[in-house]
Amino acid sequence: MMILPFASEMRELDRQAIEEFGIPGMVLMENAGLGTVLMMEQELGPANNSFALILIGPGNNGGDGLVIGRHLHQRGCEPVFIFLAPPEQLKGDAAGNLHIINKLGFPLHLLTTLATVQTLHRLYQQQILLGRSCYAIVDAIFGTGLTREIDGYVAELIELINTEPWAASIPRIAVDIPSGLHADTGKVLGACIGADHTATYGCAKAGQLMEQGAEVCGRLHIIDIGIPSAAFTTLGIQQRAVNAEETSRILAGIKRKKSSHKGSHGHLLVLAGSIGMTGAAILTVRGALRSGCGLVSLCCPQDLDAIFEASFVEAMTIPLGASHSCIGMEDLATIEQHLQGKQALVIGPGLGTAESTAELVLHLYRTVQIPMVIDADAINILAQARHQLQAPPGPRVFTPHPGEIARILGISIVEVQEDRIRAARAACQFLDQSAGQCTVILKGVGTVIASHDSQVWINTTGNPGMATAGMGDVLSGVVGALICQGLCPQEAARAAVYLHGRAGDLLLKTIGIGYIATEVADSLPQAIKLMNP
Template sequence: MKVVTAQEMRTIDQRTVTEYRMPSLLLMERAGMAVAQTVQQRYPDQLSRGVAVFAGKGNNGGDGFAAARNLLRTRVPVTVFLLAPREAVRGDARTNLEMFAALGGEIVEITTEADLPSLQSRLGHYGLFIDALLGTGLNSAVSGIYATVITLMNAQPAPTVAIDIPSGLSADSGKILGPHVWADCTVTLALPKPGLLLYPAARAVGELEIADIGIPLPLLHDPSLRLQLLEAEEIAGLVCKPRDPDTHKGTYGHVLIVAGSPGKTGAGALASLGALYTGAGLVTYALPQGLNLAMESRLLEVMTFPLPETGAGTIGEAAFSALEPLFSTVDVVVIGPGISAHPETGRFLERVVQEVDLPLVIDADGINHLARNPALLEAGEAPRILTPHPGEMARLVGLSTAAVQENRIEVAREFVQKYRGTYLILKGARTLVAGPDGHVAINPTGNAGMATAGTGDVLSGMVGSFIGQGLPPREASQVAVFLHGLAGDLAREEKGERGLVAGDILHRLPQALQRMHHLPPSRPAIR
């Protein structure tokens, strides 16, 4: 599913009207009907106490007027609190306001501070609020009477349904612009917006429903839209193809994991098992020779390959020559988990990046070494898939972690377009997958319990696994992050978020894959 900025959505609306001859009034009516239907389905017990619609003078307010009328005609008591003089409402919004009034709907203008005490005295009587104040066009902090009304709304226990986006949030980023509505449910129109999916703004969205308002399908799938939300059906289409009975372990890829150092041997073990548990046919774990025996006795299904090491017990520069024969027998290399910051290990990694003509998945310490010379990514033709967390990304691009988090999509897109042939998995809440063409996908799965050591190592092995099984780098990355998060969600269902560990995710990867074969008939709301 495409994800659109406020301007892209305006363009889609305009093209719907001009190219497909659909009246804008009809789009507003469809929006109002969708909101009214959501309210009736989700909150039937609150409706007898009445619904308060808080509306501005623009099209978001117009959607609110249409929702109010559709509720009123089913005998739900509705009051519209209009934060503008009635004569300031124009166009389709004015038409819907007049239709609501013609049905006998109550309209209360809130235009000055003097109107607030009366409003405050009434708010506790309503069973539900609808936020139709500002919509997606906001680009600065809410102030004045709007900010006061938002504060009054948030202070009440009544659930709030926001139309398109909770007022006070940026539609185009995860930024909170100032005072904002805390919604229990948001009904966004036609397509989701980035600000509904990215944190911290996503905390204020509640459950997200995406309403069909009749936009023609060619516009919803326009290839010029470069942001998407990953969906289970799409992932299932990539991983649920039945295996041919006449195959063998070599059919499903040989993944080489180059990882580990004293104290961090488990990183490579987790990556190796992440590859195996998602279907890799063969996995070899190459690690410092002094650590090999411990892993040989522990990882029964994984082959190990002892490497020359430094005096500190980390992978030495001579390891490159030792690995050269193996490079010709594997399909993909995962490098970096737990390899340490040792300078000689860094020189080894640089040779791998420059000279190995295989897909490379680079994680953790591997990224930290690359941060000293990211131009190495320009060497060779084979794809590189980097899997940084926000701190590692900050080191790669020379920004603060806060700056990365505030502009995740832009930072990811600029990086992959600078280093052609590079794919990026920017981990975190709503992990991003970015490709060289600037296309970015947002992953909806996963939870805060996954913020624990080793989960990223599991993910890097999964990416290598799906590349080894034949998926292109972009699709392999998208499948990996979706299933990784889904396995984390399955673990949370059983264990909760506190105390969840990387092994819990590993052991639920087969279950997550199986879940793709048995999808529910309809897509659930995004939480």
């Protein structure tokens, strides 16, 4: 299980390692620096006859950079130490490593004003003239404790490193986290190093997997610095990553028996589609079928039935006689009849928000006891009536994008994106009303899955090619299908998000940008197979 501590929790882990387990901070710092250099050798090759520009900040991150420089020197790489704050500001273990560097006689270069920013390029040129190649730029400026905006000469320096042609070809190594990235939210704080590799210590951080964090970290490497496992178990960290290991574990619970038949793998009911939005329903059904659901039935307006009949042959349609162009309350009795014997209900994709449709959605939300996957228009309908919502009588999985969750919470999209974990947790608590029934999937880069017990999972799959119409419809079908096959809603949500993103990743490799939601649905069997070869 891959845990994702917040910055405050990481500090507590360090404290426990030092104070309760007696591991000196200098040892942890040494392990961090050496582990980073070993990673660099593995990724960049031998370091001999080269130099490295090492940017040293005022805290422990700077101390890690000093250790990295010392170990690079032992491998034939000349460390060029560039301090972005007076060296005497270093305290504790970082100051101890500065003392070692001074004893070894390395020159220290100071860059603390806008006028001295170009010092970096001059130091680079001096080493090039000596016949050395630049092995890496090491970012040891700020660590996970940064919460303020970066400005002034530090922001100018970061901009130079990110954009200057001479620096563009040099590998950039972030120490623990790229300087300027908020460790908890993935927000860029004014300016941020765009790293090629990030050596993160002890654990990955939540912000490294979400939004801009996923963009600036490059390839993420977790370095074991020697924090005892007992420290992790006592802290009760509630943020985790949804990765291949976790998804394989979940899917092992629904491994098929040779004697199974279609009735063994659940029957999903889908309420979706309206005039002009039939594609959403089709994609939902396709996602469910491609995820292994035994049977799928679609309730649809009678006048649209022919479209659905011609679009898929494996699913069943239930034409609703009183519904025209959109599904309405007039067909409640028929819908309730067909809910019998179903393991889950998906409601919302392309449904529309007509008055009669809204009345139906609210009624079903308040009365249906089987798990419901609530997407798109159904979310918007509930958001309109958010102050009248009661605790749901059965499990509910919500799949909002940032705009939809903003409407649920009555805040702006900007506020949602400022702290996606907080938004997902808040929405889950608001909708759950202490019933212990709700799960929220906040879609986006590093999709966040929040459950009623405050646990949060962050997805590790997906790519920019998935930013196109219909992807969410496929996802809602996958969630419903996995519930029907026997997974609890929380685990179904986690596995569905991972598989959905993995299918997209497979397509990115084989097709490239421009693949569509239908192809993601059709790639789901391959993604599932990779989890259970």
